[in-house]
Amino acid sequence: MAVDATSDRPSTPNCGVDRLPSPEAWLAAAAHHGELFAPLDPGVRIALLARSSPTQMLVWEAGNAGIDAQFEAFAGYTASGADIVLAADRESLLEVCSAVTGRLFEVLRAGIRSGHIVCYVLKRRCVLEERGLDELLDALGFAFMGACR
């Protein structure tokens, strides 16, 4: 388990490489929110990375047998092959790690709204919805994000 020595906040048991949650915890989070992940088309990928060191990403990937979670090298947004990339700052990563088996989407949604997490969308809404991401986008708060507020 990686621990950030520069942080004065306690580490959490779910934190892994680059302060990202462990793949096991991430998988458990997907299982905990089955209603959001069940509709995803095979091939849908959602990545989480640390904005401070975007070298590794933790990926949820939908397959025929269900959701998988693994670390992968991050080589750029387009190269990531992700549909959505969640780029979180240190503070919000800690909160994400603490919330993986609980109120994860509430934390992600609040992080996106406050600006601590940047949610990059690599495909247009119509494509994302076709790929089964409708409910998941909703859970991330996209229904309440709008231009020119």
Added chain:
Amino acid sequence: MQPGMAKLPHLFQPGRFGRFEIKNRIKYGACCVSNYNTRDGFITEREIARMRVIARTGCGIITNQGAYPDPLGEGKAYFRQLAIFDDKFLPQFERIAADIKEQGAMPIQQILHAGRYGGIDLGYCIQPSDVPQTLPHFRPPKVMTKEEIRDCIRQHAEAAQRAIRAGFDGTEVTSFMGYLLANFNSRFTNQRTDEYGGSIENRGRFMRELIDGIKQATPDNPLVVRLNGAELMDHWGGNTEDECFELMRQAADVGVDMISVTVGWQEAPESSIGRDIPPGYWNYLSARAKKMFPSTLVTFGNRLPDPRMADDCLRDGVFDYWEVCRPLLADPDLIHKAAEDRLDEVRRCIGSLNCLSRLFRDLPYTCTMNPALGHEVEPEYQVTPAAVKKKVMVIGAGPAGMECAITAAKRGHDVTVFDKADRIGGNLYAYAMNDLARPDDLLSVVSHYETVSRKLGIEVRLNTEVHAKFMRSVLHQYDVCVIAAGATLDRKRYAHIKGAERMLDGLEVAHGRSKTGRRVVILGGGKLGLTLAESLRKHQEAEVTVVESGKRIAGDVMPSFKWRHASWVEELGITCLTSSSLIEIGTDGVRLRNAKGEETFVTADTVVQANAAMPAHSLFHEFEWMIDELHGAGDALIPRGLEQAIQDGYRLGVRL
């Protein structure tokens, strides 16, 4: 001098812009495009008619809405945005420029390349770097090569020349809201490693070359650049305010003639121009710009809707020109009313952002407060003298009724308004009293109706309920009856629920006529339920749970304001149970069932119904054979909201 001009001496003081004399210190800003034009960028008669009204607003400088400068449409941000990449578009631009000049104003043409938000017809957008979108309705990025950067600057310069040839006296380029210029300037979207990226000096290179290119192409005509004083993107790695001002310094150094200070990007996670931002909130940005660049003209107007505030700012050196747009969409006579000391008659922009909500759904923009906006070309929408003077009774002094009454009175009809309440405003007043954003904005609508109805001699009979017996007592006294009595809540909706008799009516609670306890369950997560929940939580520290049968809350809320409710709900700790329905009301709480069939119990001492709004159809049936003409407007027909009530009332008023 007109009486109001003496009260606002700074606003009506003449100025100069380049070699041009300006009659006052007011610049009409191209706040957003209208979407009234053709899909391929030609200006329509609808647009020209709108601009005829804008030309007559009394502003000293008038900026025509942004036109995209490139033939591919990479700069095109909006469905029906103007184009200026070819001379074929010029005849209509010539008409607009000539019309503005005829009114004694200086016409400016804005060139708008949307960059990250562009390419609407292409499936991609161009950007300095490969930074994906954060809002999924925008297109995926394509990185600009240096050759494309040079082409883009050339296209802007040619567009500027074209605008000047069409008769405009100056041009404007805009970074406002995250367009191409902002994309180069910002650390968030510019991650290039060549001379156009990296340091702030390098990030500003595109802007400097753009300004230089346009200045060289149109040396005798001034250039405005719209730049962020705050991007509100710094959480995401965007520019800090200090960096924004450093970029302004670069613009001033290369000789831009005027800086328009703006706030925010479209995707910024913070509010910039909505009605939750108090007027004057961003003035410090303009003051800083004016202090830093005393020899460059500064114009500003974000969330500064009041001419009196603008006059004070001019006096205090906050800016040189008040840049105003949305308040003039709401009331094109704003400047004239200010000059004539009739500011009490102004129909204020309430910052609902209905205009932008529609624009971002590829619809022509409209205005909550000004039903004629976008219909200037249609005679049917104009207030013209009535062919036959009629006696009109309007039932309901809410927005629909008052709008109809005022419009009908302006046409010469003899109008009486009846309302069972003791004040004008209807349910809008109740919303205003519970609104956490800007109650003043909503109350300004009410006071506008009070003032204008009084000046027009409309009789308003309050505390008077109109029912069949009353109608019989006034039989044959009126020619027209307009039912604008608003909506009520359908109390029968829950009649089958055990304990329903304990339920309070949400509108009664909103009006302050019913009191709630400390633990409140509100049925309905629409605007009434949410507004009540927020108010009870904030002002009475009640523990509030909102129960919504649909999947999401805020279903009937203006799209640009949904986020605000969602945010308040989280900030205030209001529990929202969606996909949930009521099973039973007990003495100490309610039993609910969710979509999975699971039952829960929520402790509560008060249950409030805030859903199932019902039109006033029974009145139509009752009055059908009692009057010559019977009409309806607003929520009495179909419960919707303020904008539709005002539109309905006006549309009916112009044709009675």
